[in-house]
Amino acid sequence: MTSLSEALPRGIMLLGCGKMGGAMLEGWLTQGLAASKVTVIDVAPSDRVQALARDAGLVVNPDAIPDADVCLLAVKPQMMEEAIGAVAGMGAGTLYVSIAAGLTIDWFQARLGASARIVRSMPNTPAAVGKGISALVANEAAGAAGLEAAEALLAAIGATVRLESEAQMDAVTGLSGSGPAYVFHLIEAMAAAGEAEGLAPDLAMALARATVIGAGALAEAAEESAAQLRIDVTSPKGTTAEGLAVLMEALPDLMRRTVGAAANRSRELAG
Numbered sequence: 444m445t446s447l448s449e450a451l452p453r454g455i456m457l458l459g460c461g462k463m464g465g466a467m468l469e470g471w472l473t474q475g476l477a478a479s480k481v482t483v484i485d486v487a488p489s490d491r492v493q494a495l496a497r498d499a500g501l502v503v504n505p506d507a508i509p510d511a512d513v514c515l516l517a518v519k520p521q522m523m524e525e526a527i528g529a530v531a532g533m534g535a536g537t538l539y540v541s542i543a544a545g546l547t548i549d550w551f552q553a554r555l556g557a558s559a560r561i562v563r564s565m566p567n568t569p570a571a572v573g574k575g576i577s578a579l580v581a582n583e584a585a586g587a588a589g590l591e592a593a594e595a596l597l598a599a600i601g602a603t604v605r606l607e608s609e610a611q612m613d614a615v616t617g618l619s620g621s622g623p624a625y626v627f628h629l630i631e632a633m634a635a636a637g638e639a640e641g642l643a644p645d646l647a648m649a650l651a652r653a654t655v656i657g658a659g660a661l662a663e664a665a666e667e668s669a670a671q672l673r674i675d676v677t678s679p680k681g682t683t684a685e686g687l688a689v690l691m692e693a694l695p696d697l698m699r700r701t702v703g704a705a706a707n708r709s710r711e712l713a714g
Contacts, residue, residue, distance in 0.1 A: 447476040447599055454480040455596075456511040456537075458530055459518030460492050461485075463542060466571035467515065468492075470600030473573060482509055484529055510534045513596060516541040516551075520712045527554050538585060540593045542566055544616050545712025548582045548609060560585040562593040565612060565620045566600065575601030578615040580608065613713075617706030625701060630655050 455471075457464055460483045472478060472495075479500030483492055488503050495501035502509075514533055518526045520543040530539075531554060540562045541551060551561050562585050566577035577597040581590040594603045606612065630651045637647030662669055677683045 447471060447474055447596070448480050450595065451476075451480060451512045453510050453512045454482065456508070456514040456530060456533070457481055457483045457485075458514060458516050458526060459485060459522075460488065461517070461519070463566065463568060463570075464515070464517035465489065465491065466568045466575075467517070467542075467566065467600055470570045470573055470575070471596075474599040476599070482511065484508075484526075508533065511537055513538045513540055513592070516543055518543065520545050524554075527551075531555055536560075538562065538589050538592055540564055540596070544620060545613075545709045547713050548580075550713070552582065558584055560589045562589055563609060563612060564593060564597060565615045566597060567619050567621075568623050570600035573599075573601055576619050577601065577603050578606050578612065578619070579603060580606045580612065613706045613709040614702070616709040617702040617704070620709075621702075621705040625698075626655060 455476075457468060460468060464483075464485075468481065468483075471481070477500070478495050479502070482502040482505060483496075484504055485492065488496070492501065492503060496503045508530060510533060514530050514537050516523065516527065516530075516539060523543050523546055535558070538560045539551065539555060542564055544565065546563075548561050548563050551563075552559055555561065560582070562579055562581045564577050564579045566575045569575045570577075575597075577600075579590060579593055579597065581587075581593070585593075590605065594605070597603050606615070630648075633651035633654065634644070634648040637650060638644055642650070662672060665672055667675070673687070677687060
């Protein structure tokens with residue numbers, strides 16, 4: 444199997460290395476990409492980035508922008524207008540991959556040129572442990588080859604899915620892009636509920652974390668649907684049934700409104 448370093452002889456330009464960019468960088472390094480293959484442009488490099496520059500050959504904020512196989516656009520969408528000029532003049536063969544919520548392919552083509560090869564994607568932060576999922580869609584200039592290249596890169600940090608159209612990206616952003624935060628808050632809420640029933644805070648948190656992690660692993664490994672798994676662990680008139688009666692009355696509508704609010708914000712960011 445070709446390694447990431449072999450597949451990217453000119454390396455990767457990473458524009459922005461905050462939470463998501465940093466998570467992706469860690470995923471690539473875990474998959475064997477040499478730090479020296481990555482150039483980072485970031486206004487405030489983290490201690491981790493600086494340590495990689497010092498100890499592993501990561502290139503940070505060079506005076507001249509080098510050519511690269513892929514330029515990953517990972518700054519916040521509100522900052523992209525100011526930041527993108529730094530990489531607008533890269534080589535014609537460079538593939539631009541955006542992970543910025545809300546910013547459309549047309550938005551990038553207006554700033555990078557109509558012939559720029561662009562893939563718009565939406566990963567999520569579990570990329571840092573190889574458990575991310577990224578949705579992708581490409582412009583005509585990038586074509587199938589560009590989509591495949593971006594998919595191969597993002598596959599190193601988790602699963603990938605191809606969208607039928609860019610119009611689906613806002614829903615993806617609201618569901619999987621923002622979704623890890625919903626799950627983290629679920630852990631918080633479960634732990635708080637355990638405390639309210641008399642458990643010590645540390646014990647309640649340990650139980651909540653392990654329960655969510657274990658349920659996720661079971662859902663990943665099982666052939667059954669999530670609905671069937673829920674049915675299988677719910678004994679009629681048992682404790683789980685009592686709890687679910689409360690949760691299922693409120694959660695479906697709450698989750699629809701949660702994902703909808705995030706998706707609508709993605710649409711607003713597109714202007």
